[in-house]
Amino acid sequence: MTFSGTLATALAVGLIPVAAAAQSMSPMRGEVNSFTDVFAVRVFPANPYDQKIKIEVHVYDQDFQPVEAKISPSVFQLASQASRPVLVVVPFDGAPDRKVRICTESIPFPNQQTQIKAQICGKFFGHRKS
Amino acid sequence: MKLFRAAFGAAMLVVCMDQAALATTQNVIFNGTITATCTLVVATNGTMTVSPDLQSLSSHNSGGSAGTVTLTTTGGVSLSVDPVTITTVPAADTTAITWTPTYSASGAHTIAETGSATSLTAPGADLVTVHLAGTKGGSNRFASGSYQATVTVRCE
Numbered sequence: 001m002t003f004s005g006t007l008a009t010a011l012a013v014g015l016i017p018v019a020a021a022a023q024s025m026s027p028m029r030g031e032v033n034s035f036t037d038v039f040a041v042r043v044f045p046a047n048p049y050d051q052k053i054k055i056e057v058h059v060y061d062q063d064f065q066p067v068e069a070k071i072s073p074s075v076f077q078l079a080s081q082a083s084r085p086v087l088v089v090v091p092f093d094g095a096p097d098r099k100v101r102i103c104t105e106s107i108p109f110p111n112q113q114t115q116i117k118a119q120i121c122g123k124f125f126g127h128r129k130s
Numbered sequence: 131m132k133l134f135r136a137a138f139g140a141a142m143l144v145v146c147m148d149q150a151a152l153a154t155t156q157n158v159i160f161n162g163t164i165t166a167t168c169t170l171v172v173a174t175n176g177t178m179t180v181s182p183d184l185q186s187l188s189s190h191n192s193g194g195s196a197g198t199v200t201l202t203t204t205g206g207v208s209l210s211v212d213p214v215t216i217t218t219v220p221a222a223d224t225t226a227i228t229w230t231p232t233y234s235a236s237g238a239h240t241i242a243e244t245g246s247a248t249s250l251t252a253p254g255a256d257l258v259t260v261h262l263a264g265t266k267g268g269s270n271r272f273a274s275g276s277y278q279a280t281v282t283v284r285c286e
Contacts, residue, residue, distance in 0.1 A: 024169045028207070028286070048171050101286065113278055114176035114189065114262050116197045119212075120168055121286035 024048060025104040028122035038091050039126035045104040046083035053078055053106050057086050060101045060121075067100055090126060098126045166206040168285035173198040176262060178279075184271040187227075188263035197260040199283055201235070203250055209235070210247035212282035214262065220275020227264045227272075231281045234259050258283065 025045045032039040045055050055078050059069040070089040078084060092098050103121040176189040176197035189196050201209065214229035235241035238254020243261070250256075262281050266272060 024285075026165070026167060028166045028168065048169055103284075103286075105282075107280065108172045109175050112175040113276070114178055114197060115216075115278070115280040116172045116175055116199060116260055117280050117282040118170040118172055118199065119282050119284040119286075120170060121284060123286065 024118070024120040025102075025122055028120070030122065030124045032124065032126045033129050034092075034126060035129050037128070038089050039098070039128075040087060040089045041102060041124050042085050042087050043102055043104070043122060044083050044085055045078065045120075047078040047080060047106075049108055050080050051108070052080060053108050056105045057088070058103050058105060059088060059090060060103060062099055062101075064101070069100070090124075092126065092128050096128050100124055100126070164204055166204055168201065168203045168207045170258075170283060170285055171200040171202075172283075173200055176260060176281075178262060178264065178277065180272050185266045186263060187272050187277060188265075189261045190263060197262075197281065199258040199260060201237075201250075201256045201258050201285060203253060203255075203285065205251050205253040207285050208247050208249045209233070209241075209258070210284050210286075211245060211260065212284060214279050214281060216280040218276070218278040220273050220277070222273035222275055223277075225266060225270035227266060229279060230263045230265070232261045232263075233283065 025043055027043065030041055032041060045057065047053050047055070054075070056075050057071050059067040059071065061067050067090060069091070072087045076084070088102050090098060090100050101121045101123055103119050105117055105119045107115050107117045109115065174197055177195045178187045178189050179191040179193040180187050181191050188194055211231040211233050214231055217229065219227070230245065232243050232245045234243040235256040235258045237256035238252055239250055239256050241248050260281055260283060262279055264277070264279070
């Protein structure tokens, strides 16, 4: 199966995301059923600041170890008060279920002595159906 | 005949005036679902100053200031800070530094200063105060130069 076919299947079976403005990331919880070896989640990072910020999206496992997932896009600039969809495709890696954290990260005021990185993480549970 | 028509017309008018207008009503249902949500807005970064014995570089020290973050949530999330992993120190500083990030919160939730995760069950808005302290042990001292550290505040 091609990547696009796999993706389409996973999306068709999976999560129905609810977009909302003025949130740092939505949804923050989700459960996805997939008949393929990956599952897909669409999240919507938002920029609540009055300035453009750089946002990074990362995927971690239960122990906050990085997960090899396809994130489109993983790094981008987001205008003030704007939101945009980010597609995350997570492999099951042979497991029947997989719990991951999808995190939106930003440092709104870089280049200062003590920087604060804001990180909003959603918890997502993928089930592989046979 | 004319009199009959006039009388009949008047009678019909009286009958029609007694009829109530027919009306129907329908309810329009609105549904809304809010899932767990958390927004973090960094208001200010912090500033660290060095202690007189040069073994502490902290936002708690005199002249230092905490960072502040505004948190808004529906509840059902947790707040935490990560161990500090991103730091920049001057080349002259070659000894180990122990970094300790902490936070407290006031508003919808009252959280005393802690480094551990806190569950936020109730909805509301909070002002989160973030502190960072770097310490050196033994005879080690902070050197002159620029230090920079990043504290990760997480809501999940």
